[in-house]
Amino acid sequence: MALTKVFTRPDSLRDINFHFCPGCHHGTAHRLICEAIDYYGIRERTIGIPGVGCGVFLYNYFDLDVCEAPHGRAPAVATGFKRVLPQNIIFTYQGDGDLGSIGMSEVIHTANRGENITVFFINNSVYGMTGGQMAPTTLLGQRTTTTPYGRDFRTEGYPIRMAEMLAPLEGVAFAARVSLHTPTQVKKARKAVLRALDIQIKNMGFSFVEFLCACPTNWGLSPRQCIEKIDGEMLQSFPLGTYKNRQDS
Amino acid sequence: MYYDVILSGFGGQGVLLMGDILAQAAMLENRQVTWMPSYGVEMRGGAASCTVVISSKKIGSPLAEEPCGLIAMSKPSLLKFQDKIKSGGLLIVNTSFVEPEMITREDLKKICLPASEISYREVGDYKMANAVLLGAFVSFSRVVTLRRVEEALDVFFREEKQKLLPLMLKALQRGSRYVLEMDGGS
């Protein structure tokens, strides 16, 4: 009896081990995006633009054209690409510091122009690559290397909710927050990624998926404790859901 | 051959266009020419001026330290520029807006003409004062021929603006006639 392979590596994902720390969800997000690219058969016309952070090494893993962008500027770089190559599928892959802090202006205006691109946003509430400093999405009370006493709203303000902030803009066709901490949530995330790219393929405008992810190294927690943290306080600050899903084009 | 002239007045009086037309005419005569506007932060209503340099050779500076001529359509522009004019140079003043008593230079050739009134009474539209002055300027200075200026108008009055062309021509000719009828300047 012949065996059927039911679970394989997506074609768009190179056969290379991730460098990500154990318990980090970048790998899961990478896989979901590559699965969706395979599903639509768009690998050969897709260009990825990672921001600066742990996600920058996307080009080592994704088997498609990739262009680096300066910190926070990926949506502007993506705009340049999309206007030159309107038939191509353009996505950015940005962390919370990249998108929600230094690149806030670029993402808001790209969304507001209704630029027909997809933004994947990795929210792990901390700066990963630079060593665990406060991110705009850091939870109140969360200790980071620059909030050693915990984030205090009186001095550091509040965690910023990107999906809710972008959804009301007219140019945004799709905005959702998903999480990658349980199999059920991964399944829901897969649907959101598929829909986001579907929106772009149908020229419907700007699409945005925010992933809640763990950063065990900079949170100082085990992978299992990270899942509990996401399931508890992170979901309270960042409610999951689809905040916009335009049906007409 | 070298001639530089400052054309000046209020924004809206057509000062820059007058310079544009002169520059175009100079080009049609196969001269080298530059047109340089003054510009400020303000968009409207302020002073407006431009410098046109016409030469038979390659032009260096597009600005005029000591212009050969000045056309002043407003009091502030006369006050600002009259001291710069080269001795023996030409000053043309629109006396519809500027009292001739404000002219302090004695060493210039002067043409004082009520260009706005002439434009209103004889052309039917006071806005053609710039063309009246330009007609007077070229007929007196002879830096380009009046005929070239008439030819030059074509570029600026096309399509919906074409209906203004006869008025411009009339105003130019009226300004030119003013000079020819003058008693050899004043």
Next chain:
Amino acid sequence: MSERQILKGCVALAEGAIAAGYRFYFGYPITPQNDIPEYLSARLPQVGGVFIQAESEVASINMLLGAAAAGARAMTSSSGPGISLMQEGLSYMAGSELPGLVVNITRIGPGLGGIAASQGDYRQATRGGGHGDYHLIVLAPNSVQEMYDLTIKAFYLADKYRNPAMILADAILGQMKEPIFLNPPPLVLPEKPWALTGARGKKAQLIKSLYLADGEMEQHNWHLYEKYRRLEREEVLVETDLQEKMDVLLVSFGSCSRMVQSALDLARSRGIRVGFLRPISLYPFPQQAVREVSREVGKVLVVEMNTGQMWDDVRLSLYPGCRARLLARPGGGIPAPGQILAEIENLVKAGDGIDESVHQA
């Protein structure tokens, strides 16, 4: 040969860009270069192009980066403060070896400064401006014709060397009108096999400036170094107007060189033997030309609309023993031909051992 027509400098530049096959503009309004985006917002759609008013200069330069990485000829334009904001993107473009054109219609700095003509951005333009070991290709027109011709040239050089290029001009050149010929060279767009258009039928490609492995970045820097040396050997643009046995050599660039041209005519009409050298490419700077010409002249007068920036490059290039003096006007002042003439006459009288000093015009 087309007929002569009178155009404003900014418009000539925009038409030059279109003649060079460029179809993508990204920019943010700032005086005194607004004629460029205003003109292009109407003109580009007529030729199937794209005009985007970006949310900032930071976004403009990164849109340019994206369009360049996709293989297009693209351009942005700005002035002083906006150019400062673009330095990050320019450094990334140089590091990623992406071509593209940035137009700087300069204003006065530092800070918000003012909008009058100035040459105070020479150093920022020619030294790189952003972080890291790189140069922009910098061309400095001095006429409306050159606003057109050098824009075409800048696109060509940017593509040839895969390096961002800059047109450095100012409000005088942007606002001035002159008759020009619009005679574009035949449009030959280079192949760009490195451009990212999707991995269809070919291996996936990567454009980046991050090199973390041992020695990789050093190697990359040496590669860029070789490119800049080649530029210095092969792409220098300079205009000279020399005489036998010159008393003084005048060196000036951009709009200021027009005032110097007038002073030169005045000086020669008085029998002074004056030469003129105008760097057109500010980077690569015409070092060799300055060295050779200054060998024949004991005295050099540099005239600039800043407090002495190109002066550094001139002094680095002078033939040993030749002395230079600077006539400077920063802050929006324009050296008048009469002032330049007076300085020339001073130098002629001064005998051989002039001091290297800065004189305010």
